[in-house]
Amino acid sequence: MSLLHLAIVSPLVLAALIPTLYRTFPKIHTGWFLLPLPILLFSYFLQFISQTSQGNTITRNLQWIPSLGIDFTVKIDGLGLLFALLITGIGSLVVLYSIYYLSKEKEKLNLFYVYLLLFMGAMLGVVLSDNLILLYSFWELTSFSSFLLIGYWHHRERSRYGAQKSMLITVFGGLAMLGGILLLYMMTGTFSISETIAVAGELPGSQLFIPALLCFLLGAFTKSAQFPFHIWLPDAMEAPTPVSAYLHSATMVKAGIYLVARLTPIFAQSGIWLWLVAGIGIITLFWGSFSAVRQSDLKGILAYSTISQLGMIMSLLGIGAVALHFDGVNDGIYTVAVTAAVFHLINHATFKGSLFMAVGIIDHETGTRDIRRLGGLMTLMPITFTISLIGTLSMAGLPPFNGFLSKEMFFTGMLNAKEAGIFSLDVWGILFPVIAWTGSVFTFVYCMILLFRTFTGGFKPEKLDKEPHEAPLGMLVPPIILASLVIVFGLFPKLLANTLISPAMAAILPSLVEDGKQFNVHISHWHGFKPELFMTIGVVLVGILLYKTQESWSGIYRLFPEKFSFNKLYDHSLELLQRVSRKFTRMYMNGFIRTYLVYIFSFFIFILGVALVYSQAVKFDTADLAEVRFYEVILVAIIALSSVSILFAKSRLTSIILLGAVGYTVALFFVIFRAPDLALTQLVIETVSVSLFLLCFYHLPKLRKSEGRVGFKLFNLLIAAGVGAIVTVISLSAHSSKKFESISNYYIENTYKKAGGENMVNVILVDFRGFDTLFEICVLGIAALGIYGMIKLRLAKGKTE
Amino acid sequence: MMKTNDIILQTVTKVTLFVIILFSIYLFFTGHYHPGGGFIGGLMSSGAIVLLLLAYDIKTVTAILPVDYKKMIGAGLLFSAGTGTGALIAGKPFLTHAYTYVSLPLLGKTSLHTAVLFDTGVFLVVIGVTMTIIQTIGESE
Numbered sequence: 001m002s003l004l005h006l007a008i009v010s011p012l013v014l015a016a017l018i019p020t021l022y023r024t025f026p027k028i029h030t031g032w033f034l035l036p037l038p039i040l041l042f043s044y045f046l047q048f049i050s051q052t053s054q055g056n057t058i059t060r061n062l063q064w065i066p067s068l069g070i071d072f073t074v075k076i077d078g079l080g081l082l083f084a085l086l087i088t089g090i091g092s093l094v095v096l097y098s099i100y101y102l103s104k105e106k107e108k109l110n111l112f113y114v115y116l117l118l119f120m121g122a123m124l125g126v127v128l129s130d131n132l133i134l135l136y137s138f139w140e141l142t143s144f145s146s147f148l149l150i151g152y153w154h155h156r157e158r159s160r161y162g163a164q165k166s167m168l169i170t171v172f173g174g175l176a177m178l179g180g181i182l183l184l185y186m187m188t189g190t191f192s193i194s195e196t197i198a199v200a201g202e203l204p205g206s207q208l209f210i211p212a213l214l215c216f217l218l219g220a221f222t223k224s225a226q227f228p229f230h231i232w233l234p235d236a237m238e239a240p241t242p243v244s245a246y247l248h249s250a251t252m253v254k255a256g257i258y259l260v261a262r263l264t265p266i267f268a269q270s271g272i273w274l275w276l277v278a279g280i281g282i283i284t285l286f287w288g289s290f291s292a293v294r295q296s297d298l299k300g301i302l303a304y305s306t307i308s309q310l311g312m313i314m315s316l317l318g319i320g321a322v323a324l325h326f327d328g329v330n331d332g333i334y335t336v337a338v339t340a341a342v343f344h345l346i347n348h349a350t351f352k353g354s355l356f357m358a359v360g361i362i363d364h365e366t367g368t369r370d371i372r373r374l375g376g377l378m379t380l381m382p383i384t385f386t387i388s389l390i391g392t393l394s395m396a397g398l399p400p401f402n403g404f405l406s407k408e409m410f411f412t413g414m415l416n417a418k419e420a421g422i423f424s425l426d427v428w429g430i431l432f433p434v435i436a437w438t439g440s441v442f443t444f445v446y447c448m449i450l451l452f453r454t455f456t457g458g459f460k461p462e463k464l465d466k467e468p469h470e471a472p473l474g475m476l477v478p479p480i481i482l483a484s485l486v487i488v489f490g491l492f493p494k495l496l497a498n499t500l501i502s503p504a505m506a507a508i509l510p511s512l513v514e515d516g517k518q519f520n521v522h523i524s525h526w527h528g529f530k531p532e533l534f535m536t537i538g539v540v541l542v543g544i545l546l547y548k549t550q551e552s553w554s555g556i557y558r559l560f561p562e563k564f565s566f567n568k569l570y571d572h573s574l575e576l577l578q579r580v581s582r583k584f585t586r587m588y589m590n591g592f593i594r595t596y597l598v599y600i601f602s603f604f605i606f607i608l609g610v611a612l613v614y615s616q617a618v619k620f621d622t623a624d625l626a627e628v629r630f631y632e633v634i635l636v637a638i639i640a641l642s643s644v645s646i647l648f649a650k651s652r653l654t655s656i657i658l659l660g661a662v663g664y665t666v667a668l669f670f671v672i673f674r675a676p677d678l679a680l681t682q683l684v685i686e687t688v689s690v691s692l693f694l695l696c697f698y699h700l701p702k703l704r705k706s707e708g709r710v711g712f713k714l715f716n717l718l719i720a721a722g723v724g725a726i727v728t729v730i731s732l733s734a735h736s737s738k739k740f741e742s743i744s745n746y747y748i749e750n751t752y753k754k755a756g757g758e759n760m761v762n763v764i765l766v767d768f769r770g771f772d773t774l775f776e777i778c779v780l781g782i783a784a785l786g787i788y789g790m791i792k793l794r795l796a797k798g799k800t801e
Numbered sequence: 802m803m804k805t806n807d808i809i810l811q812t813v814t815k816v817t818l819f820v821i822i823l824f825s826i827y828l829f830f831t832g833h834y835h836p837g838g839g840f841i842g843g844l845m846s847s848g849a850i851v852l853l854l855l856a857y858d859i860k861t862v863t864a865i866l867p868v869d870y871k872k873m874i875g876a877g878l879l880f881s882a883g884t885g886t887g888a889l890i891a892g893k894p895f896l897t898h899a900y901t902y903v904s905l906p907l908l909g910k911t912s913l914h915t916a917v918l919f920d921t922g923v924f925l926v927v928i929g930v931t932m933t934i935i936q937t938i939g940e941s942e
Contacts, residue, residue, distance in 0.1 A: 676836035684844040762838040777926040784930040
């Protein structure tokens with residue numbers, strides 16, 4: 001276990017301590033205990049920049065399940081490091097912000113910070129693991145913690161709805177991804193990402209290649225809210241704003257982008273990959289920005305804007321994949337798309353993070369996020385206004401902010417797409433710049449709406465619940481830091497070029513960079529009078545025009561009827577699923593344990609019978625048998641007699657006693673076969689279960705003799721006889737056929753030598769098969785708690801009724 | 802439960818209870834060398850408590866033994882899982898046991914084995930599970 005492993009696991013460890021800290025220091029806001037950790041981790045990860053910027057990677061290995069090739073392997077390269085810095089950096093700011101956002105009197109802070117830490121650890125795990133199964137485990141943990149955080153205010157119906165929706169969609173994608181991982185494993189025989197990339201050249205020939213690709217993309221698209229899976233993100237805005245800023249704009253939704261970037265070296269050789277990633281990305285970009293304009297909730301606008309920006313990064317990664325098909329990259333004509341993707345990833349985290357925090361401040365200080373009720377806040381909240389101004393202008397792609405730089409590069413990337421001349425890009429490639437430009441116009445429009453509807457115009461105090469005023473300093477510091485970064489990165493993009501961007505590109509396009517060399521990242525404000533510049537000017541002009549005339553064209557949103565939207569599709573299919581499964585379950589779950597026993601035993605007979613016949617295992621060999629002794633005959637007679645008598649017993653008490661007699665006689669069998677451990681266990685178990693039966697006895701209804709029809713009982717007889725016959729045949733065959741050497745010799749030899757014990761049964765239980773015992777007692781514990789829950793719940797219900 | 806005269810059962814229980822519990826502890830410790838072990842020991846102990854339940858009623862027994870058996874399950878699981886994790890800290894695979902022999906006054910040569918700790922977990926879980934089930938069902942009347 002290295003320091004790197006500890007760094008990833010540390011949030012999870014701290015999460016375990018949070019409830020205690022919360023209870024021990026109720027006067028201190030729990031967030032203060034958290035804050036040092038992400039800051040510490042951020043500075044820890046910062047020191048790796050010197051390594052990755054020289055093209056080095058750091059790998060640390062810890063064995064987990066080596067026999068299955070599953071290891072806790074972590075690897076720091078440019079891409080992983082970039083994400084780790086985002087997670088810890090934005091994480092620190094969000095924690096600081098949340099301390100002032102969530103009041104320690106009203107909120108259950110212990111839960112909130114446990115979930116947040118779970119997420120932080122899981123996310124670090126996703127971006128730093130080099131093992132696909134490890135990545136998958138952390139991936140699902142991010143979905144779960146996101147679910148818990150969206151549903152944090154679980155008394156709200158919308159929160160629960162949003163949490164469930166995000167969970168269903170992202171976990172569905174996660175499962176698809178697991179399928180992709182297994183398909184990939186079938187092709188390569190390894191779960192290691194580095195090793196898979198090393199053999200990537202041989203993969204496209206396999207017929208599993210395309211299914212694996214599609215599975216992975218499903219995982220990435222659902223997580224990153226790509227069209228048509230974007231519907232969960234707007235509903236996820238029910239989460240507290242710090243969570244929206246952190247999970248649903250800066251980090252978790254970018255996990256899908258991370259996955260696409262990480263797998264680009266493996267899958268990008270395929271045209272399907274290119275078209276899907278770039279195509280879905282660009283559709284998402286357009287649809288997100290188009291839908292954002294119609295929103296009236298500030299967080300709703302930001303949610304659709306996030307969808308659109310994620311689509312933009314996605315499409316850039318898709319176009320960037322073209323670069324892998326050409327050897328000469330020195331001109332950087334195709335790699336520029338990847339540069340733009342990485343650059344915009346950073347920029348988006350800064351401006352969107354600051355915007356979310358600003359919206360959180362507005363919500364916190366005015367009590368509403370509805371732009372129809374807001375207005376004229378500029379003079380009341382000057383600092384928040386400045387932050388929002390910087391954020392929206394950067395998002396709209398105006399100079400001198402960082403959003404302008406990446407937007408220009410985005411246009412360059414899209415314009416280059418049609419020149420590639422492969423995968424029909426020469427025919428359809430022209431669509432990319434066109435849709436990109438249209439999407440950008442709408443982006444500009446919603447940025448204007450966000451800024452001007454909130455801060456300018458008439459102030460409407462009568463529509464607000466609170467007297468608005470500027471937020472406390474602690475809430476302002478995090479967005480101010482982010483907004484300053486927007487300006488700093490905008491004025492000095494070289495700060496990022498060789499430290500973060502080019503190492504990340506080297507990880508996305510490893511085959512294009514020679515050892516010890518770097519991508520030449522060139523970012524500038526002024527390119528000369530090129531198409532990109534005219535596109536930007538066009539965006540601004542048309543954008544202003546559309547913003548001014550919004551009322552006259554907003555009718556087009558009514559062209560799409562609500563009932564055909566993806567949201568309605570989701571709601572209806574969920575309802576249908578519940579209805580059908582309820583019907584189906586009711587068909588066979590009738591509440592009678594005897595019916596269930598019929599199912600269980602029929603299946604038992606069927607599966608064992610088929611297995612016996614299929615493997616031709618039925619055998620009867622009397623060669624190696626001991627003599628039948630007198631006592632055994634007597635015991636068998638007793639067992640048979642008591643079992644038959646149970647059938648004729650008139651009362652339950654008699655049945656219970658007779659059943660006990662059978663059990664005790666079996667114990668005696670163990671005694672004469674010299675198995676004292678079994679005999680003892682059987683005796684005590686029998687005693688305990690008979691007394692348990694006697695306890696339950698009072699709750700059971702009187703035994704009724706005339707139950708069901710005769711035909712039904714005949715079926716029961718068949719099943720009973722079948723079970724008896726199958727078990728007899730299996731025991732006889734098991735004795736008669738020795739397919740392989742018995743393991744008992746191993747135990748006889750090693751019980752004393754290796755485990756220092758003399759009672760073999762017990763040594764097997766606690767040592768050789770200790771894992772089994774551990775799980776058995778877990779199952780026992782779960783069963784007991786289940787019984788407890790079921791009975792106590794029923795009692796509580798009875799009381800309320 | 803029943804309004805019968807069970808003075809004989811109660812008197813016998815008072816005496817035998819301790820014998821059974823002592824025997825179950827003996828079974829627990831002897832497990833590694835002779836028939837016995839955490840599972841049987843735990844069952845035997847719960848058997849003793851069940852006997853107490855039969856002789857008296859559930860309220861009296863909870864007054865005598867005010868134990869939250871659900872917590873006992875948790876404690877037991879912690880014991881067993883903790884023993885396994887201990888091996889990890891020592892750099893061995895999960896659930897590797899260690900043992901040694903020491904000479905103690907009076908007892909002579911005695912073995913110390915981490916399996917006992919693991920078995921303690923099993924012992925506690927078995928008592929906890931049995932008693933949780935019986936108590937819950939018994940209380941629900």
